[in-house]
Amino acid sequence: MADLEKYGSLRSKKVLVTGAGGFVGSHLTEELVRIGAQVKAFVHYNSRNDWGLLELLPEDTLREIEVVAGDICDPFSVRNAIRGCELVFHLAALIGIPYSYLAPQSYMAVNAQGTLNVLQASLAERVEKVIHTSTSEVYGTAQYVPIDEKHPLNPQSPYAASKVAADQLASSYYLSFNLPVATLRPFNIFGPRQSARAIIPNILCQALSDGKVKVGSLKPVRDFTYVKDAVRGFLDIASTDACVGATLNIGIGRGIGIHELIDTISRLMGKELDLKVEQERMRPENSEVLKLVCDYSKARETTGWAPRHSLEEGLTECIVWIQENLGRYKTDVYNI
Numbered sequence: 091m092a093d094l095e096k097y098g099s100l101r102s103k104k105v106l107v108t109g110a111g112g113f114v115g116s117h118l119t120e121e122l123v124r125i126g127a128q129v130k131a132f133v134h135y136n137s138r139n140d141w142g143l144l145e146l147l148p149e150d151t152l153r154e155i156e157v158v159a160g161d162i163c164d165p166f167s168v169r170n171a172i173r174g175c176e177l178v179f180h181l182a183a184l185i186g187i188p189y190s191y192l193a194p195q196s197y198m199a200v201n202a203q204g205t206l207n208v209l210q211a212s213l214a215e216r217v218e219k220v221i222h223t224s225t226s227e228v229y230g231t232a233q234y235v236p237i238d239e240k241h242p243l244n245p246q247s248p249y250a251a252s253k254v255a256a257d258q259l260a261s262s263y264y265l266s267f268n269l270p271v272a273t274l275r276p277f278n279i280f281g282p283r284q285s286a287r288a289i290i291p292n293i294l295c296q297a298l299s300d301g302k303v304k305v306g307s308l309k310p311v312r313d314f315t316y317v318k319d320a321v322r323g324f325l326d327i328a329s330t331d332a333c334v335g336a337t338l339n340i341g342i343g344r345g346i347g348i349h350e351l352i353d354t355i356s357r358l359m360g361k362e363l364d365l366k367v368e369q370e371r372m373r374p375e376n377s378e379v380l381k382l383v384c385d386y387s388k389a390r391e392t393t394g395w396a397p398r399h400s401l402e403e404g405l406t407e408c409i410v411w412i413q414e415n416l417g418r419y420k421t422d423v424y425n426i
Contacts, residue, residue: 093125093322093325094125094126096325096329097125097325097329099329100122100125100126100127100177100325100328100329101125101126101127102126102127102128103127103128103176103177104127104128104130104174104175104176104177105122105127105128105129105130105175105176105177105178105179106129106130106131106132106171106172106175106177106178106179107119107122107129107130107131107132107179107181108132108162108168108171108178108179108180108181108182108208109132109162109180109181109182109183109223110131110132110133110142110144110155110157110181111131111133111134111140111141111142111143111144112142112143112181112182113143113279113281113283113284113285113317114181114223114279114317114320114321115131115143115179115181115182116142116143116144116146116147116283117281117283117317117318117320117321118179118181118321118324119131119144119147119155120147120151121321121325122325123151123154123155124151125325127177128156129154129155129156130155130156130157130158130171130175131144131155131156131157131158132158132159132160132162132168132171132182133157133158133159133160134159134160134161134162134182135159135160135161135167136159139159141157141159143283144157146283158170158171162182162200162204162207162208163199163200163203163204163207164207165207165210165211168204168207168208168211169207169210169211169214169215171211172208172211172212172215172217173215174215175215175217176217176218176219177217177218177219177220177221177328178208178212178217178219178220178221179221179223179324179328180205180208180220180221180222180223181223182200182204182208183200183201183204183223183253183256184196184197184200184201184249184252185225185249185287186249186287186426187227187247187249187250187373188287188371188373188426189287189426190247190248190249190252191247191248191374191377192426194248194252197248197249197251197252198248198252198255200252201249201252201253201255201256202252202255202256202259204256205222205255205256205259205260206259208220208222209259209260209263209269209271210263212269213263213267213269217269217270218270219270219271219272219328219334220260220269220270220271220272221271221272221273221274221324221327221328222256222257222260222271222272222273222274223273223274223276224253224256224257224273224274224275224276224337225250225253225275225276226275226276226277226278226313226339226341226382226384227245227246227247227249227250227253227379227382228243228244228245228250228253228254228257228275229241229242229243229244229379229382230243230244230245230246230250230379231244231246231378231379231380231381232380232381232382232383235345235381235383236343236383236384236385237339237382237383237384237385238339238385238387238388239275239337239338239339239388243257246376246377246378246379247373247377250379257273257275257337260273261273261335261337264334264335265335270334270335271334271335272327272328272333272334272335272336272337272338273336273337273338274323274324274327274337274338274340275337275338275339275340276315276320276323276339276340276341277312277313277314277315277339277340277341277342277382277383277384278312278313278314278315278341278382279314279315279316279317279320280314280315280316280317280404280408281316281317281318281320281404281407281408282317282407282408282411282412283411284317284408285425286419286420286421286425287425287426289305289312289348289351290314290351290355290405290408291408291412291419292305292425293305293351293352293355294355294408294409294412295412295416295419295421296421297355297356297359297361297363298359298409298412298413298416298421299416299419299421299422300421301361301362301363301364302363302364302366303352303363303364303365303366304366304367304368304371304424305348305352305365305366305367305368305371306367306368306371306372306373307348307367307371307372307373307378308347308348308349308367309347309348309378309380310347310348310378310379310380310381310382311345311346311347311380311381311382311383312345312346312348312351312382313341313342313343313344313345313346313382313383313384314341314342314346314351314401314404315340315341315342315384315397316342316397316399316401316403316404316407317404318398318399319340319342319397319398319399320340322395322398323338323340323389323395326389326393326394326395327389327393327395329393330392330393332392332393333392333393336388336392338386338388338389338392338393338395339384339385339386339388339389340384340386340389340395340397341383341384341386341397342384342386342397342400342401343383343384343385343386343397344383344401345381345382345383346401352365354401354402354405355405355409358402358405358406358409359409368424370424371424
């Protein structure tokens, strides 16, 4: 109930979520409906009329959502979706890092050009505020920890480079055209519904299948943010006028190595896991981001945001969800 009061300014707002059919987008869309916003969900067009992970939402929630299919790379469908909206949450993106080595042009088209389309349409339609989604990957391997927003940008993959371009476009539209843009930069979001291209569901679905866990490098250290906390980050930044023109990190401020992560999952499951490192799952050596640990003090000071879920609490919820939905995962196929 406290959150409903906190986000009262968003109640009845006409809101667009791009990438609403994705992992984070579906959670954000669901929460926006709960707090009373008028939600339009922009999903990638396909001939199957498949709405992605929105399909998993309760029927009474889905009835409250206007689903619009289109292509973030097409400026006409983007502007059509934005028309009539007061607030835009821009989450549509290609996100798998390994696939960005194979299809870098697609990443620039979706992440950079797609963001440009959203910004230009929002400007033309006089949107009140745009919340742009960044990623901690833009920092590259930490030059110091914890990482604050002043840390240099050092993209080490085509994915990260495309997101730097998108972030700079968002900033440029604020500086050049006074478009009210705020950028949220989350550190490694995880939670129910996430695909197995991400490390936590990748480990969990293998562990729950046969206990044989194949991974890439064990060296990276990551700061994992539970999806419910990330969604609050989006709502907090949208509700705070002081965030306009700013970039805010969110994370839990704790780094954990991949080996320790696997040990933690093993302990929570009460199951011994058979671990195997595979070369095909490794990033190119100079492209591997070795350490990401978040300094979220700016978000805390500006909006009051702070994480509410520990890694262990989030992992426990993920284990339960994947146990109940294991059939959705191709546990014998490496998902890049």
